[in-house]
Ligand SMILES: Nc1ncnc2c1ncn2[C@@H]1O[C@H](COP(=O)(O)OP(=O)(O)OP(=O)(O)O)[C@@H](O)[C@H]1O
């Protein structure tokens with residue numbers, strides 16, 4: 001079930017360093033939201049604050065509110081473990097567990113918390129998730145091989161399969177294609193287009209064409225200078241951002257006149 | 260670097276000078292390598308040549324009168340029993356300590372704790388021996404009695420319980436404390452190197468901290484822990500002083516850990532007997548030392564093999 005995420009007045013810190021400041025945004029369900037911006041402006045930081053992965057880093061903390069369909073993710077009684085089960089994440093570098101088989105990688109999330117599954121049930125889940133990630137045909141004959149025996153693009157799709165196997169409400173993707181060839185990239189973009197019927201998807205990308213191709217809304221992050229916090233400069237429908245942005249900085253960045 | 264220099268020194272001479280330095284370095288490196296090998300070979304040759312009389316002597320001349328095998332067998336049992344017991348106790352503890360320090364403890368406590376554990380490794384073994392004799396052995400007497408009464412059906416606790424506590428069980432526990440820092444230091448190292456990439460993958464799936472450790476830390480660190488345990492085992496096998504002080508050994512082979520008659524270990528037996536040994540006795544002791552040498556070598560090779568396998572594994576990663 002896709003869910004809406006409302007972010008208000010979000011400040012994100014690493015220790016005393018304010019990395020991202022004052023983000024207000026509403027992320028629509030059943031759509032793809034792209035985040036773009038120059039390196040170091042806080043896109044990954046912001047993304048990781050949406051599923052409470054930010055606080056995994058020692059000293060990292062967050063001020064402000066993130067509300068998902070009325071549920072305050074940072075309220076004192078919200079359990080980060082539950083939050084992460086509802087909000088899946090795909091990382092920039094493919095990270096299947098190297099000590100697990102392809103099969104075990106896919107069901108890794110479902111086996112957490114000692115949830116027991118029947119063999120037939122988990123077989124079915126593995127096939128469904130791998131089909132969902134467009135990987136089934138390539139790996140169906142070697143499900144017992146280690147996850148690290150796949151190519152980079154296949155590994156990334158395995159990570160997507162692993163993320164959707166637990167049926168999260170939201171899927172966060174941090175530059176999922178940056179290590180991939182154009183064909184794998186297209187496969188993952190197709191996949192995102194299919195997945196958005198069921199999930200809320202947020203993707204960070206450095207690839208403007210990708211943002212323009214796949215997303216409904218685009219957010220542009222920028223920072224005024226080194227050591228300054230990053231800010232969400234503009235958030236608009238993707239067509240508007242790429243044709244007629246509100247902000248001069250957005251236009252400069254998109255047209256490559258960034259400096 | 261010298262390309263812009265004036266062409267005064269003739270090239271052949273310059274090359275010769277550089278070659279000389281290379282040769283000195285290569286020569287001294289090779290020399291030290293050969294020297295180590297020579298020393299080792301000399302020691303090994305000495306061991307073998309001193310052991311040969313015992314290997315060839317008729318059985319009744321060997322102390323005990325039951326031949327070399329009869330003499331060494333209880334010592335091998337004693338050595339392995341104490342060392343394996345130490346390993347079984349120390350490994351889970353060391354893994355727990357390492358996990359606590361790397362993933363649970365607040366940073367300051369973790370640093371202090373790591374330091375204290377490392378200090379354990381710096382205590383001389385004679386101190387461990389006296390601690391075992393004066394503190395641990397008496398303290399364990401009630402446990403010996405309880406084990407004999409309630410666990411007596413196990414061959415390890417067959418009893419009757421020793422009244423002094425100077426048993427294989429106590430020795431095993433002293434050895435466990437001694438090898439704890441070795442295993443936990445290596446476990447800490449490999450656990451802290453578990454890739455953040457995979458730890459975050461587990462957390463992002465909604466793993467609790469313990470689940471994250473099970474998914475991304477323990478499988479990664481497993482072979483490192485095994486290698487550390489093997490190193491600890493090697494140390495426990497060769498420990499002399501602590502065992503010699505605590506154990507009232509010298510009896511025949513038995514699996515009973517809590518009785519008052521225990522087999523000695525190879526190393527402590529040598530230390531205790533050597534000063535008064537003459538003639539064939541010396542050869543027998545040296546032969547038992549040779550056995551220990553072989554056992555230790557086998558353990559080290561096992562550890563090395565596991566470590567190398569692990570290197571392959573993380574390289575393929
Ligand atoms: N673990 C960390 N500890 C301290 N500061 C960090 C950490 N990670 C990131 N930062 C800082 O936070 C700011 C934002 O970093 P972030 O990784 O979110 O940028 P980004 O927009 O994702 O960049 P890129 O496009 O290069 O991935 C940067 O100034 C960075 O130096």
Ligand SMILES: [Mg+2]
Nearest residue numbers: 043044045174
């Ligand atoms: Mg980033």
